[in-house]
Amino acid sequence: MMIFWLLIAAMVAVAMAMLLPVLLGRGQLGGNPRKAINVAIYKERFAELEAEVKSGALNEEQLELTQRELERNLLEDVKGEDDDRTAAGPARSARTALAIALILPVIAVGLYFALGDTGLVSRSPATLAQAPGGLPTGVDSVEDMVEALRARLQRQPDNAERWLLLARSYLVLERYDESVLAYARAHQLLGDDSQLLADYAEALAFANGNRLNGEAARLAARALELQGDNRKALWLMGIVAVQRGDRAQAKAYWTRLLQLAPADSQEVRLLQQYIAQIDNADVQASEGERASAPASAPKMKSAAAPAASLSVRVALDPALAQRATPDDTVFIFAQAAQGPKMPLAIVRKQVKGLPVTVTLDDSMAMIPAMKLSRFKQVVVGARISRSGQATPQSGDLEGRTGVIELGSADTVEITINKVRP
Template sequence: MIAFWLIIAAMLLGALACVLPPLLRTSARGPGQAHAALAGLMIALIPASALTLYMRIGDPVALAMQTAPLASPDRHADAPASMEAAVSRLVARLRADPDDAPGWAMLARSYMALQRPSDAAEAYRRAIALNPRDAELLADYADALASANGGDFNDAALKVIDSALAIDADQPKALALAASAAFDRRDYARAIHFWERLGKAPDLAPQIAQQAQKNIDETRALAAKGSDGSKAKAASIEVRVRLSPELEQRVRPTDTVFVYALADDGSRMPLAVQRLSVSQLPATVRLDDSMSMTPNRRLSDFSRISVDARVSSSGQARPAAGDLTGSSGAVSSKDAGVIDVTIADVVR
């Protein structure tokens, strides 16, 4: 599974790295360049949208928190650098031509591929200001806003989703995001409503329709367990996180800290995630069932868990060499009290 996602990521990076440089070398605008911009946009859009939609329908934040080892570090080592250079040239071109809506959209999707959601959200905002009736663009913007907010749907993201669906009631990504947002609020009836609409959207890929139906079935089962009283009380744990004094000189106050619970079944898919900054440490955070990424993987579904904390100077969810980490080890999710996690190790 991990190899599959790495291949997808490499394909996306490779496509953008190949398409952006020849596009940016064109200095005069004309019909030929417009076609080149459209082709580049489609190549960037198709894999990025498919990946993001799958993540939102299945488990949005969890996939980003996978901690399996990466491929050999020197393999495709120049791809991110090449993409960064291409993005820099695109930024320069947009400064000279700020009314290029497809260019802003391409920049936004490039930022998402580089895991820079805050920059992506700003680029989407510029694109939408020039093209406010594009429902797909609005859905992408909402996704970037949520990603920049640690995967949580804030009021701004919810308003953008509503705007997208007001323009196109069958926009697949907007429906998927609306369903995920409702599920996060534990509004299961509304989540099912949006997933049912997604499943009936025209020209929907069969695998997405199947995933939507799976989510519907699991959410109905979850809602039924809650209504008949047979489900155990929703789990909630308190985690006290601190940084080892020996590592204080290796961090900055603005570095990101991820705190997440893992099941004892060997999966690296988090059951719940919180994000804070080094300046907030030491801190006590709460992890609970409302933070579940999928209906069938919640804290209350597992009696034994572990809680990990990791400092990322880049702010990226994927672990990298030099990150600082710590773990509680296996503990009970039912009667653990306050779980202590000390960040005292360095990722090699």
């Protein structure tokens, strides 16, 4: 802290060393600007008089009289200014310099305490690194930030960038209906932008129970039409094709996306997995068709992967019971052991229902491409959220398992026994 104040003093001293010579009359950047202006005006007026003589508006005698009057006025103006500067300049400059030397440091420190963050001075890098979410001072949560953004948009309803930020924030908070409305407003202001339409389609799909059809499908298709290499649009259109049962088209979209994805990324590995599943489904379908060649053959077997489910029992550690209320929300979910942390299945309960046993299955997937039956190993968790939002927050109560092989246990036991830092 002492080093900080020494640095402040040094910077003020440097600033004063630069200002004082000018204020005291040394190192001036030029002469008297008012004197220069008067001379320029005189020259301009004299040129006008000469022009009047040439035009016949004035004779030589009138020109001489007017010129002498101008010269006398100019001399009086210049002499008066020089006398004023000689008499008052040094004393006034000294007084001004002294006042600024005293006031400048006070103003600088005052502004720092009013606008700066004095806490940063005494915080270590480790403490700063642990600052939650980097939210601005006075903003206690993402919800507070969103409300502040909404208030600004009431004053500036045509700010498209803020509508986009609001829409994305709602999406993160899983407030899908509000996200859709914000995207709709941004679309009104910006028109058909490829990335905007892809994001808008995604929000509509979430708001529509993870179904990419109707307007959501149309927006995704339009986004891809505007920009053929839009990665989100390619991903969404692949999901649209899967939901329509068009595996060949889904493979075509995701193969294009695979070519655009960063090499050796998790995105590449997942896309390769999805494309391989489509190929396997096509092989199974082809084999089924050959086996059912006779006219009286039974209906072809579904090529879909077998449904997966997981029984989970959740209880709350009695030691944490006082930190939750009966109406707090409990999220019970399964995630892939490796890969994206988007829940493969999720269900919502309340604390007053604990202990509770639920079954997680493919019907609870957020998107068809990310569901239990597509993964062999998962991690199961449960979290109590006082805000009711699925986004984890500091202070939430949680518990989770290690890696579980699907089908290896009848019922998974979870105890909520930790407080999220």
